[in-house]
Amino acid sequence: MNIQLITTDKKRFLSLLLLADEQESMIDRYLGRGELFVMHGTQETEAVAVAVVTNEGNGVYELKNLAVAPACQRKGYGRQIVEYLCRHYADVCHTLLVGTGESKQTIAFYESCGFSYSHTVADFFTLNYDHPIVEEGKVLKDMIYFQKKLTSLRSLLPSERTNNLTDTLVALWNVSVRASHHFLTEEDICKLTPYVREAIRAIGTLLVLHQGKAPIAFMGIEGQKIEMLFVSPTHFGCGFGKQLINVAIKDYHALYVDVNEQNPQAEGFYRHLGFHTFERTETDEQGNPFPILKMAYKNKSN
Incomplete structure (x- = not known):
């Protein structure tokens, strides 16, 4: 698998980005200022996974979006790209943040990647999205942040x-x-x-x-x-x-x-x-x- 930093025409990967963040206007808030990474499959034109990381200042970067193509899920690609990002940013920041809903599966994934609970932003989903966001049959309300110290x-x-x-x-x-x-x-x-x-x-x-x-x-x-x-x-x-x-x-x-x-x-x-x-x-x-x-x-x- 090849992971590439994309600097132009980022919106061509919108269909994948929407898998992790289903409101385009929210993606627009961070895609322009963020760094977009794309994992390609054996065919260079095939995008397996995407990730967007932003610089939040004071040595903290945030993983804003992480999505794996449906046909490629549960094959370890999400973990691979997270590990790549941790290595890539270790020299420029001390902490990588990621925000997620209350999905037990997603939380378990980040914890297995070495993230630990940081803080909660109350009513994030209800205040920032124009429609209910549902995961695992539950309407999301708060954004739960996890952090990983990079070395x-x-x-x-x-x-x-x-x-x-x-x-x-x-x-x-x-x-x-x-x-x-x-x-x-x-x-x-x-x-x-x-x-x-x-x-x-x-x-x-x-x-x-x-x-x-x-x-x-x-x-x-x-x-x-x-x-x-x-x-x-x-x-x-x-x-x-x-x-x-x-x-x-x-x-x-x-x-x-x-x-x-x-x-x-x-x-x-x-x-x-x-x-x-x-x-x-x-x-x-x-x-x-x-x-x-x-x-x-x-x-x-x-």
Whole structure:
């Protein structure tokens, strides 16, 4: 399947757009200012699915229309185009919104694509449409909005690790450590900062997870070992650490990690993902009196 950005004569796809938004005047509100994507089938003239995305400002884009041709439904094309859009917009925005009615089927689809409830606009359908909109035998009234936080993962060569980026990642490390490594004193953090800065510049593989243009997490890998993994405190519990670990194991064959014994939450995190402790040391690599647990990954399916 080929997905193409359409910039001219957008209304030629009106018949498909009307499948998702049955009032042409409503489509006219966003089609001109939005970006129209069309998924083609094996025949280039055959439109399988369409989507319209608008820039709502402040790093938020909205999926205004998503429709799949009736003969092509339930074949995964809707999910494919949503996944494509999430990748396409990850570098320019941090959140993708979508509004829908109260259709359980549609809500389940977006939730399966990683969207979660955002907010509700009361009486949207009754105030904006000139006739009742009916889905699953029910007259729609409110617009229910769902959102998905977009991320992009980049592997940065040493030559790409600029002073500005290094400063940003050191600052991220600083706030992350303060929120998670409570056993460290202010003096400890100051002493460790130069080592972290040098490690970021020198580590063999540096992966940085962005939300929009802002780094929200980073991971360093050397050989088969995860040397560092830090997530912004505002994104704790969002699954980004797990996402990075899965990439490390699957794509970089990383099997080992050191964890501070005085950070039981981190130890539990790695244990939950399939790591186990095989050795303990009394000090860290700098000789500081912080016991280290050396952990190795064991595939739970084995």
